[in-house]
Amino acid sequence: MSGLPLIAHQRPEAIVAWRHGQPISAARFLDDVATLAARLPAGRHVLNFCADRYRFAVGLGASLVSARCSILPSTHTPQVIRQLRAFAPDVFCLTDDAQCALELPQLLYEDALAASGCDAQATRRFAVPQIDAAQLAAYVFTSGSSGAPLPHAKTWGRLVQCVRAETARLPVSDLPGAAILGTVPAQHMYGFESTVLLPWQSGAALCAERPFFPADIAAALEALPGARVLVSTPVHLRALLAADTALPALSLIMSATAMLPANLAREVESRYRAPLFEIYGSTETGQMASRRPALEVQWQLWPGVRLTVSDGHCSAHGGHVARPTALADVLEPLDDTHFLLHGRTADLVNIAGKRSSLAYLNHQLHAIPGVVDAAFFVRDDTETSLAGVTRLAALVVAPRLDAASILTALRQRIDPVFLPRPLLLVEQLPRNATGKLPQHALRALTAQAALQLPHLFA
Amino acid sequence: MPADLANIYSAPSLAYRAPAGPERHYPIMSEQALPIPTTPQIDLLALEREIAQLIVNGLNLPMQADEIDPDAPLYGEGLGLDSIDILEIALIVSKQYGIQLRADNQENARIFRSLRHFARYVAEQRVK
Numbered sequence: 038m039s040g041l042p043l044i045a046h047q048r049p050e051a052i053v054a055w056r057h058g059q060p061i062s063a064a065r066f067l068d069d070v071a072t073l074a075a076r077l078p079a080g081r082h083v084l085n086f087c088a089d090r091y092r093f094a095v096g097l098g099a100s101l102v103s104a105r106c107s108i109l110p111s112t113h114t115p116q117v118i119r120q121l122r123a124f125a126p127d128v129f130c131l132t133d134d135a136q137c138a139l140e141l142p143q144l145l146y147e148d149a150l151a152a153s154g155c156d157a158q159a160t161r162r163f164a165v166p167q168i169d170a171a172q173l174a175a176y177v178f179t180s181g182s183s184g185a186p187l188p189h190a191k192t193w194g195r196l197v198q199c200v201r202a203e204t205a206r207l208p209v210s211d212l213p214g215a216a217i218l219g220t221v222p223a224q225h226m227y228g229f230e231s232t233v234l235l236p237w238q239s240g241a242a243l244c245a246e247r248p249f250f251p252a253d254i255a256a257a258l259e260a261l262p263g264a265r266v267l268v269s270t271p272v273h274l275r276a277l278l279a280a281d282t283a284l285p286a287l288s289l290i291m292s293a294t295a296m297l298p299a300n301l302a303r304e305v306e307s308r309y310r311a312p313l314f315e316i317y318g319s320t321e322t323g324q325m326a327s328r329r330p331a332l333e334v335q336w337q338l339w340p341g342v343r344l345t346v347s348d349g350h351c352s353a354h355g356g357h358v359a360r361p362t363a364l365a366d367v368l369e370p371l372d373d374t375h376f377l378l379h380g381r382t383a384d385l386v387n388i389a390g391k392r393s394s395l396a397y398l399n400h401q402l403h404a405i406p407g408v409v410d411a412a413f414f415v416r417d418d419t420e421t422s423l424a425g426v427t428r429l430a431a432l433v434v435a436p437r438l439d440a441a442s443i444l445t446a447l448r449q450r451i452d453p454v455f456l457p458r459p460l461l462l463v464e465q466l467p468r469n470a471t472g473k474l475p476q477h478a479l480r481a482l483t484a485q486a487a488l489q490l491p492h493l494f495a
Numbered sequence: 496m497p498a499d500l501a502n503i504y505s506a507p508s509l510a511y512r513a514p515a516g517p518e519r520h521y522p523i524m525s526e527q528a529l530p531i532p533t534t535p536q537i538d539l540l541a542l543e544r545e546i547a548q549l550i551v552n553g554l555n556l557p558m559q560a561d562e563i564d565p566d567a568p569l570y571g572e573g574l575g576l577d578s579i580d581i582l583e584i585a586l587i588v589s590k591q592y593g594i595q596l597r598a599d600n601q602e603n604a605r606i607f608r609s610l611r612h613f614a615r616y617v618a619e620q621r622v623k
Contacts, residue, residue, distance in 0.1 A: 249578070250585050252595035276582055280589040389579050423553065423586040426579050444575070453577045459557030 040167030041197045043070075043098055045240040049163040053236070054091045055216050056245035058260045061091060064163055069150060070098035076149040077103060080127035082176075084108045084141060085224070087133045091245035092146050093223040094233050096131045100174075101193065102166045107175040109224050110186055111320070111391065112452040113139060120186055125176075170194025177226055179320050180393050189321050198357035199323040200234040202339035206327050207314055212288050214263025215241040220248060220273045225390065226320045227293045231268045241266070251282040264288040271295050272389050272424045274305050274313075279423045287311035293318065294390030296378065302330035317378065320392070321362050322353050326376070335375045344370045365392075386415060388454045389426050401450040402431060405443060410434040410466050413457060414479040431457035432479060434465055543614040546588075550610075553587045554580050565611040574610075581607070593622035 046053055049064035073095055077083070083100045085107050087093040100107050108128055110117050118140050121128055130141040137143060168174075174193040178186040204210055209217075219232030236243040248257040254277060258265050266289045274292060277284070278301075287309050292302075293316040306313050317336050318324035326336040338344070341356030351368040354361040367379040381387065384394045395413050402411040411433040433443060440460045447456060467478035547560035554576070569576050569584075576584075585596040594617060600606070606616045 249598040250582065250596045251589070253598045256597070272579070272582070276586055279586045280595070282595075422555075422583060423590070424579065424583055426583075428555065454579060456575070456577075458555060 039170045039194070041170050041194060043067075043101060043166045043168055044237045046165070047240075051240070052214070052216075052242045054094065054243050054245060055261060056089070056091045060242070063165075066095065066098070067163070067165065069095045070102060070166075073099035073146075073149050074103045076144075077105065077131075078129050078142065078144060080125075080129045080142070081105050082108050082125035082128040084110070084121065084128055084130045084139070086113075086130050086137060086139060087146055088222070088247065089133050089146075089245045090219065090223050090232060090243055090247060092133045094237070094243060095150075096146070097223075097233065098166075101168050101172070104172060106173050108178075109175055109226070109229065110178045111180055111225075114448075114450060114452065115140065116450050117186055121178075124186070124188065168193045170197070175229075177229070177320050180397050191323070192359075195357045195359055196230070196234055196323070197238055199325075199339065200230055200238045202341075202356065203231070203235055203316070203324055203327075204239040206337070206339070207291070208289060208312070209235065209241055209266065210239045212241070212264035212266070215239075215266055215288065216244055216261040216263055217241050217266040217268055218244040218246070218248070218254075218257055218261065219268040220254060221268060221270060221294070221390065222247060225294075226323065227316065227318065227390070228268070230318070230324050231291060231293070231316065235268075251277050251280040255282050255284050258285050258287070267291070270390055271297050271301065272426060275301060275425045276423070278304055278308060284309055289314065291316060293324075295387055296380070297330050299330050299334070306331045319362075319364060319366075322358050322364070325353055325356070325358065335371055335377055338374050338376070343373065344368060344376055346370060386413075386429060386455070388428065389424075391452055391454050393452070393455055398429070398431075398451060398455055402433065402443075402447065404450070405435075405438075405446045407438045408433060408435045408443065412466055412474050412479060413455075414474075414476055416458075416480075428458045429455055430479075431460045432463050432466055432482060433460060434463060438462075539614060539618055542618055543610060546614050546617060547610060549587050549591060550584060553583055563610055565614075566609045568609060569607045569613060588617060591623075592617055592620070594620045 044053060044063060046063040049062060051063045052060040053063050053066045054061040077099060083096065083105050085093055085096040087096050097107060108121060108125060110121060128141060130137065130139050130143045131146060132143055133146040135145060170193055172193045173190055174196055175191040176188040177191060178188055180186060209215055217232055217236045219228050221228035221232065223229055223233050233243060244257065246257045248254040265285065265287050267287055268291045271292060288311060290305060290309065290311050290313040292313060297315050302313050312329060313331060314327050315330050316324050317326040325342045326338045328336045339356050342353055342358055343355045345352055351364045352361045353364060365385050366381050369377040369379060371377060384396055386393055386395060398413045399411060402408060402413065411431060413429050413431045416428060416430045435443060440462055444456060444460060463482060466474055467482050468474055543565055544560060547563045550556065551558060551560045563574060567574055570581060588594045588596065605612055607613060
């Protein structure tokens with residue numbers, strides 16, 4: 038077997054994490070990993086739900102050293118949890134929330150680690166575990182368009198190859214005592230790679246906290262003594278600027294989940310005096326390209342990754358991307374290693390980093406008893422959002438239901454960020470002769486409904 | 496907190512755990528204990544209306560400001576706001592009243608309990 042180390046940190050006292058302002062050493066981390074691994078239940082599939090990023094990392098480490106597979110769904114609605122149980126009947130949930138409501142067998146992190154966590158006991162010889170590159174490390178899920186979550190298998194070797202390429206591209210390992218703070222959760226593919234695997238494989242420290250409000254981000258960064266790296270999104274970066282938040286010196290800012298407009302990128306760079314790199318990737322491929330949007334429009338691929346375009350559809354292959362993988366975006370290759378990104382293919386929606394397709398959302402809406410016809414669509418009139426988030430709307434034909442009960446049913450099925458605003462009940466949808474629903478007809482009907490019900494659009 | 500919000504961009508779970516049932520089941524901090532006896536009630540009502548209007552406009556909510564139940568939870572069920580909305584509200588009150596919301600504020604459960612509680616918090620904390 039060809040083994041790859043769990044972490045790049047080579048000395049027991051190297052800092053692998055910061056938690057509540059305290060450093061955590063590599064020796065202590067590996068102790069926690071070993072302790073937790075010995076206490077995991079028999080199931081081979083772990084849904085790691087820990088919100089504390091250090092605990093997530095211990096859970097992931099324990100899963101890897103015991104050859105268990107992590108399950109990373111894109112959302113945790115009751116319906117998705119049922120589908121995951123069907124996919125992997127032995128799945129259990131590792132959580133640090135004593136009131137976690139997921140309907141799975143649960144292991145509470147604090148219970149499993151209760152007897153450990155003492156540096157004085159770290160008498161084991163310091164040895165970084167080597168994980169077989171071919172080992173299945175995780176299934177990451179996309180929502181799929183047929184209604185069932187779609188699994189994407191990730192081996193340890195491919196994950197490591199991907200973030201090592203990221204390490205080589207970004208100025209992370211040169212930073213002395215770098216600490217990486219993320220506003221994204223570890224369970225999201227971008228957060229998984231850039232806030233957990235990147236620190237592991239670059240020798241930097243991860244941060245347990247996941248700050249949310251602008252003032253939280255400032256406080257969490259203040260608590261870090263070394264070079265600070267902020268892994269974030271356009272939503273949070275826009276919020277920092279909108280709230281005029283002062284931050285301590287930053288060495289590097291990263292953004293992903295949605296395209297960052299060049300003017301916003303320049304504003305962030307000049308306000309916070311740090312280079313801002315944007316990452317391109319997908320759940321299917323992992324991260325695969327970067328650019329510095331304040332200075333350049335083209336993206337540079339990770340080494341070895343190549344693009345092919347046929348019939349207007351783009352796919353990626355090579356490097357850490359094991360087999361040709363279709364991309365949901367419209368990419369225009371410039372040469373072997375650079376491309377332009379022209380946005381998403383029409384059916385896809387991305388709201389604050391959560392991805393879905395109109396086909397999937399429509400499927401879920403149609404599946405509600407009493408719904409006769411229905412369609413989601415993207416509004417083009419929500420320009421008031423300070424954080425720059427555009428929501429969806431939906432028109433529904435359901436003579437015996439009201440909007441509130443449809444929303445309640447929908448909440449069980451889809452992630453709340455996709456809940457329509459508004460959900461309008463209409464007599465029929467403006468389908469054309471072929472049964473299709475032109476987006477402009479949906480918007481026109483919404484505008485018309487808004488005229489009849491002026492209070493819907495205050 | 497609804498489990499499905501724990502995944503991405505949601506506030507830390509302790510901050511916004513919405514009550515799972517009617518309020519009376521919870522030994523909440525009593526309203527009488529709130530330290531604002533000097534604020535005239537009439538100003539609070541005006542501020543409540545002003546904030547409702549800012550929220551409805553800022554979030555594109557499909558309702559009028561006076562349709563917000565001042566006693567319904569802002570987060571999760573009730574008004575049905577999610578974490579992105581809460582971030583929008585944070586930006587609105589930062590801009591309008593100079594208040595910086597924090598996720599580790601022990602009082603968040605109270606602050607977001609309803610529009611009325613939120614308005615009271617703004618009245619206490621506003622610097623402009």
